[in-house]
């Protein structure tokens with residue numbers, strides 16, 4: 001797609017695009033603390049854009065005062081997001097664009113780069129830099145056939161503090177490359193933040209360690225890394241991508257897996273972003289009818305969306321603690 005086509009798609013004509021800086025100075029709409037003002041005029045450090053909230057927390061904790069970090073996606077997460085003209089504006093002056101990749105957000109990042117005309121922008125796809133052995137396959141939703149093929153990697157690395165540490169260290173290295181004069185600062189802040197993530201992991205492990213029954217159904221296919229870090233057992237997923245309800249066959253499979261008499265699954269994770277979804281309720285009803293006792297829906301936020309004014313540097317830790325507590329309260 002050419003820049004012009006893209007701008008048209010974004011609802012801008014080429015002429016308007018030239019006026020973008022003027023429009024920006026007018027600055028209409030509710031201010032968003034993570035985006036507004038876009039870039040402080042007197043800051044000399046790297047201008048860093050991240051695609052969504054967990055990456056914002058990771059980057060801003062490493063950046064300190066040496067780099068400026070701005071976040072793109074807020075109330076619409078990477079599975080559904082399409083960049084607006086405002087989002088494109090955000091990257092016109094940026095130096096670095098940190099994305100998760102693994103087919104989650106790189107398409108939108110490339111659209112924004114093309115639309116911005118900022119050829120110097122370095123788009124970093126973190127998922128491609130994580131050692132392949134650290135990646136987990138997505139959940140298999142077709143359990144009836146022979147397993148001689150691979151599934152694409154699950155992109156939700158941030159839901160495990162262990163994998164988040166890998167991401168934080170990769171971000172540290174990118175910031176050091178962009179701003180070698182402040183390498184020592186990036187190193188020390190990354191080390192401090194990694195300690196916090198290690199503490200978060202230890203807390204979660206302690207909360208879950210005495211649970212006898214750690215079987216969970218997740219709402220969307222997102223917990224491969226969480227499963228690994230916290231030794232829970234993901235028995236099924238309601239939907240591969242959020243927003244799509246499971247078909248009859250998928251629901252039947254889930255009911256069979258979770259209704260297994262020797263290993264019943266009674267904890268169903270649902271996401272606050274999709275509270276209108278009925279599939280969790282349907283599964284609960286079916287399992288209860290099958291004789292599974294105490295089936296519960298638990299709110300587990302996959303941290304793909306954020307209320308803009310809630311996005312503080314400690315947001316990731318706060319939300320993960322809430323997830324771990326909710327799960328620990330539901331598991332026996």
Ligand SMILES: [Zn+2]
Nearest residue numbers: 079222302304
């Ligand atoms: Zn997801």
